[in-house]
Amino acid sequence: MSSPAVWNIAGAPSAARSRGGRAALALFPFAALITAFLLVPTASLIWGSFHDSKTGALTFANYAYLSHPLDLVPFRNSLELSLASTILGGIVGLLIAQAIVSSHNSIVQEIATTFSSVAANFAGVPLAFAFIATLGANGLLTRVLLGSGIDIYSGGFKLYSVLGLTVVYAYWEIPLMVLVMLPPLQAMKASWREAAEILGASRWQYLRSVAIPILMTPIISSLLLLYANAFGAYATAYGLTTGFVSLVPIQISNLINGDITYDPGQADALAIGLAVIMAVCIGARALLERRSSRWLSR
Amino acid sequence: MANDPMLARIDELSSAFTARQIDRRQFLKGLAVLGLSLPAINLIVAACSSAATASPSAAASMANLPGTAALIAAAKAEGSIYQTGIPPEWVNYQGIFDLWKQDYGIPINGTSTEGEYSSGQELDSIKNTGKPDVGDVGISFAVQAKQQGLSAPYKNSYWADIPGTAKDADGYWCCNYWGAQAFVINTDAVKITIKDWKDLLDPSLKNAVGIDGDPTKANDSFFAVWSAAVGNGGGIDNIQPGIDFMNQLQQSGNLTAARASSANVLSGEVKVAIKWDYLGLADRDTAAGAPNIAVTIPASGSLASPYADIIAAKAPHPNAAKLWQELIYSDAAQLLFLKGYAHPIRYDVLNTAGKIPADLAAKLPSADLYKNVTLVTDITKITAAQTTLGTGWTIVINS
Numbered sequence: 001m002s003s004p005a006v007w008n009i010a011g012a013p014s015a016a017r018s019r020g021g022r023a024a025l026a027l028f029p030f031a032a033l034i035t036a037f038l039l040v041p042t043a044s045l046i047w048g049s050f051h052d053s054k055t056g057a058l059t060f061a062n063y064a065y066l067s068h069p070l071d072l073v074p075f076r077n078s079l080e081l082s083l084a085s086t087i088l089g090g091i092v093g094l095l096i097a098q099a100i101v102s103s104h105n106s107i108v109q110e111i112a113t114t115f116s117s118v119a120a121n122f123a124g125v126p127l128a129f130a131f132i133a134t135l136g137a138n139g140l141l142t143r144v145l146l147g148s149g150i151d152i153y154s155g156g157f158k159l160y161s162v163l164g165l166t167v168v169y170a171y172w173e174i175p176l177m178v179l180v181m182l183p184p185l186q187a188m189k190a191s192w193r194e195a196a197e198i199l200g201a202s203r204w205q206y207l208r209s210v211a212i213p214i215l216m217t218p219i220i221s222s223l224l225l226l227y228a229n230a231f232g233a234y235a236t237a238y239g240l241t242t243g244f245v246s247l248v249p250i251q252i253s254n255l256i257n258g259d260i261t262y263d264p265g266q267a268d269a270l271a272i273g274l275a276v277i278m279a280v281c282i283g284a285r286a287l288l289e290r291r292s293s294r295w296l297s298r
Numbered sequence: 299m300a301n302d303p304m305l306a307r308i309d310e311l312s313s314a315f316t317a318r319q320i321d322r323r324q325f326l327k328g329l330a331v332l333g334l335s336l337p338a339i340n341l342i343v344a345a346c347s348s349a350a351t352a353s354p355s356a357a358a359s360m361a362n363l364p365g366t367a368a369l370i371a372a373a374k375a376e377g378s379i380y381q382t383g384i385p386p387e388w389v390n391y392q393g394i395f396d397l398w399k400q401d402y403g404i405p406i407n408g409t410s411t412e413g414e415y416s417s418g419q420e421l422d423s424i425k426n427t428g429k430p431d432v433g434d435v436g437i438s439f440a441v442q443a444k445q446q447g448l449s450a451p452y453k454n455s456y457w458a459d460i461p462g463t464a465k466d467a468d469g470y471w472c473c474n475y476w477g478a479q480a481f482v483i484n485t486d487a488v489k490i491t492i493k494d495w496k497d498l499l500d501p502s503l504k505n506a507v508g509i510d511g512d513p514t515k516a517n518d519s520f521f522a523v524w525s526a527a528v529g530n531g532g533g534i535d536n537i538q539p540g541i542d543f544m545n546q547l548q549q550s551g552n553l554t555a556a557r558a559s560s561a562n563v564l565s566g567e568v569k570v571a572i573k574w575d576y577l578g579l580a581d582r583d584t585a586a587g588a589p590n591i592a593v594t595i596p597a598s599g600s601l602a603s604p605y606a607d608i609i610a611a612k613a614p615h616p617n618a619a620k621l622w623q624e625l626i627y628s629d630a631a632q633l634l635f636l637k638g639y640a641h642p643i644r645y646d647v648l649n650t651a652g653k654i655p656a657d658l659a660a661k662l663p664s665a666d667l668y669k670n671v672t673l674v675t676d677i678t679k680i681t682a683a684q685t686t687l688g689t690g691w692t693i694v695i696n697s
Contacts, residue, residue, distance in 0.1 A: 073696040129561075136556065137505045138487075138566040153505060160555030243512040244555030246695050254514060 045275070048268035062269035074251040075273065081162050081247065082230035085169035090223045092170070093177020100178070101185045113182065116175035123172050128239030131168050135159050160241045168236060173226050180225060184218035221285040228281040231274070248274050363401050364455070364628035365621045370402060372617035378405045379618035382430035383420040385413035389475060389576065390638025394631050401625070404618060424448045424610045431619040433608050436517070440471035440606035441677050449608040452620050456627040459647045463675045464604060473604035474626055475640035478595060478671045479525035480663065482563060482571040482578030486589040492570060494597040495529035495543065504551050508558035508568035509544075510577070514691050517603065519558075521674075522572040523691075524683055525600035534601070534672055537683040541690040548694055560584065563591070575663065576639035595663050599670035604643065629653060641668070 052059045065071035100112045134141050136159050145152055158164050188211065196206040234249035243250050248270060255267035363370065373379075386392035386409065395406055408430060412423055417439035424430050425448055435443065443449040444466060451469035464473035483492055490500050498507050510518040527533060527540030547553040556562050558571035563581045566589055571578065575593060582591040607626060609619040625631050632642035637658060648654055649665050659665070674680065 070692060070696050132556065132562070132567055133565070136565075136567045137554065158505065241555040242557045243514075244695055246692075254512075257515070 042275070045268045045271050048265055049272050051265055053263050053265035059265075062265045065266070065270065066273075074246045074248045074270075077162055077246060078231055078248045081165050081169065082227050084162070084166040085173050085230045086223055086227045088166060088170045089173025089177050089226050090219075093174045093226075094181055094219065096174065097178045097181040097185055100182065101188075112178070116178040119175040120172050120179055123233065124235035125239035127168065127171060127236050131159060131164075131171075131240065135164070135167065160244060162245060165237055165240065165245060168240065169230050169233065173230060176229065177222055177226060180222045181218065184215060188214070217288040221288040224281045224285040224288075228278050228285075231277060231281075364630075365624040369617055369621055369624065373615070373621040374402065374404060376404075376615035376618045378407050379615050379622060380408040380429050380431045381406060381622075382408055382412040382423050382433045383415040383417065384409065384432070384434045388638075389640035390634050393634040393637065394626060397631060397634065398622070398625055402621065404621075421446070421448055424612075428610075428612050429614065430610045431613040431615045432622050433610065434474070434605055435471075435608060437473065437604050437606055437675050438677050438680060440466075440473075440608055443608050444468075444470040448611055450611045450613065450616070450619075452609050452623055454620075454623040454627045456644060459644045460627075461643070461673065463673055464643055471606040471608050472623070472627070473643045473673075473675065474607045475632075475635045475642050476602040476604035476673060477574040477576045477640060478602035478668065479521050479572060479600040480575035480578050481594050481596060482558070482573055482581060483592045483594065484563070484566055484569045484589045485592050487566055487569045493594065495526055498547060498552060498570065499550055500552075501550075503570060505554045506569035507547055507552045508554045508556050508562065508571050510558040510571065510573040514688060518573055518577070520684065520687065521574075521601055521603055523687060524674075525572070525596070528600055528670075528672065529596050529598040534674060534676075534679055535682075537686050538690065541687060541694060545694045564589070575641075579639040579662070593663055595667035595671060597667070597670070599672065602641070602671045602673045604673055604675060605640075633658070636662075 049062050050058060050060065052061065096112070100109055103109065131139075133139055136142065137153055139159070142152060159168075192210055193206055196210055201209070232249060234247075234253065237245065237247055238250055238253070243254065252267045252270050252274070255263050255270065365373070384391055386395060395409075398404070398406065412420070412430070415423065417435040420430070420433040420435055421439060421443055424433060424443070425446070433443075440449070449470045451466075453469040454472065457465070457469075457472075460472060464476075466472065481492055481498075488503070488506065490497065490502055492498065492500075509522040510516060513519040513523045523540045523544055524534075524537050525540065526543040527537045530539040530543045532539030544553065554568060556567045558568045558573050560577070560581050562568045563571050563578075564585050571581075575595065578591070578593040582593055585591050607623060609616070609623070613619045626635075627644065629644075629648065632644050632648060633654070635642040636645070636648075636654065639662070642648070645668070654665075
């Protein structure tokens with residue numbers, strides 16, 4: 001603790017340099033976090049995906065799944081599920097968020113926001129059980145509908161399918177959309193609308209030429225967030241279907257903790273496939289974020 | 299950790315007292331020196347006194363108990379038994395604990411700390427702590443324990459009754475009970491009679507048939523698929539027909555992805571579950587008529603998986619461990635397993651001798667149905683079936 005150089009804050013000539021040094025020091029925890037939880041795991045994934053799990057030899061065999069139609073089924077299921085739940089969650093969530101903003105009632109806003117934060121984080125096995133009890137083959141809602149003459153299961157619906165999972169995923173995708181869309185919707189200034197009206201714009205013209213262009217970027221970036229969120233989800237789907245609907249995260253889990261199908265190298269290769277899709281989503285969102293922040297900064 | 303020397307000293311004193319090497323006064327003095335509180339001392343003395351009162355000569359007079367007089371005396375002198383992976387609520391072990399305490403009065407340790415251990419954890423504990431005397435493990439772990447030198451050989455007095463495939467030729471492990479794959483049917487929801495595998499393809503069973511988890515991960519559902527092979531032209535050497543049958547069930551829309559857990563069986567989410575008979579029978583009792591559940595063994599056959607008992611190679615109480623073997627294979631304890639719905643390894647012998655009480659038999663699927671059940675103990679066949687399933691199952695869920 002007797003290092004005068006570090007504590008010599010008043011040293012005028014080296015002020016600029018030491019400020020840079022302190023900035024670097026302040027950045028250290030974050031850099032350490034990124035290294036430990038992002039860079040190192042990514043590097044190990046990439047390394048593992050090019051090595052044979054048993055012999056350790058360099059190989060491309062782990063990526064053979066890219067050419068096997070059956071092995072791409074998890075990707076197709078995951079893409080379909082994520083896309084469907086994103087569209088459903090996005091549209092419904094956006095409408096609810098706008099309704100909350102338009103209500104101008106602080107109590108409604110408070111309650112809706114709190115509920116959304118809770119619901120957006122209610123996932124995993126508890127959510128799976130809640131849905132089995134509600135929409136399962138013998139669920140409450142299924143039985144009520146059956147009582148009124150509507151048999152959703154004979155109509156082709158199945159909770160344990162991509163369609164069923166879409167409904168379940170929407171349970172947290174909708175509130176997540178509400179949460180991420182509230183700030184940009186609240187930042188829309190009344191004066192923009194007034195200015196447009198004074199210039200003689202109709203409601204539709206205002207939407208088309210002012211509101212939608214400004215909101216387009218936050219909407220698309222929110223949808224990408226929803227998409228990535230659905231793509232990476234695991235516990236809910238597994239709790240509900242015990243692996244019968246094969247999704248990429250479930251397939252990865254089978255490869256790393258199945259007694260029978262143990263092949264960490266192939267799991268790494270699948271994870272890289274997943275990471276590429278996630279990186280594209282998050283990267284696109286970051287780009288769009290930069291464009292829209294210009295308009296919505298308060 | 300700081301308590302370890304103290305515990306060791308208490309153990310030492312207790313054994314000396316139980317073996318009558320020191321008297322009560324010396325025992326109390328020894329405990330007091332350790333700075334224990336009075337209630338704690340009383341507890342220890344009470345526990346040891348019951349063991350100390352039965353003298354070797356008294357044990358000899360209990361000739362009708364399992365185990366020779368010499369073995370019982372030696373086990374009592376050791377003062378206690380340490381068990382790993384033997385929980386009271388599993389296959390009615392509580393009943394067997396009670397029997398053990400009533401017959402021999404030897405304290406059982408390890409239940410609260412290691413009772414819930416998985417087979418793998420049990421072997422770790424035997425290898426690393428050196429505490430356990432006996433363990434109850436899945437069959438493949440019993441074989442593994444022998445290979446790693448973790449178990450000691452002992453042939454109990456009922457050795458001749460035990461089928462050749464269910465015991466190690468050198469006595470390093472012996473199966474104690476087994477469960478067989480059964481149909482667990484919600485008879486309130488299912489209107490047809492289900493007796494055999496082909497009945498599961500009935501069009502009235504849409505989204506009704508479930509297995510207990512992902513067969514590539516869970517033993518229960520793995521055996522469900524393998525048992526389906528037995529009824530569909532395959533068998534213990536060929537699991538493929540079982541995979542094909544599951545695929546047929548999936549294509550017909552009868553297989554549901556809902557797991558055949560107790561919750562899903564009781565709620566009616568899974569109307570026909572393929573799972574272990576003992577789990578299904580417990581579900582039936584829990585449901586108590588809401589809904590009505592029937593458990594049956596597929597007529598053309600199914601498979602059974604046994605558990606095995608091992609004695610730790612470095613058991614601190616080797617005689618107590620042997621006495622435990624004598625007890626659990628005895629008629630009384632074997633019937634207690636059956637009361638817990640696990641089929642004891644001497645089931646056929648007891649059944650032929652008419653020793654199974656009628657009220658207990660009435661609660662179980664009939665003994666005739668169990669004639670087509672095959673006990674799976676060959677590890678190489680298990681591994682081969684798992685490998686085939688690993689690739690085959692992907693086709694069932696992805697096609």
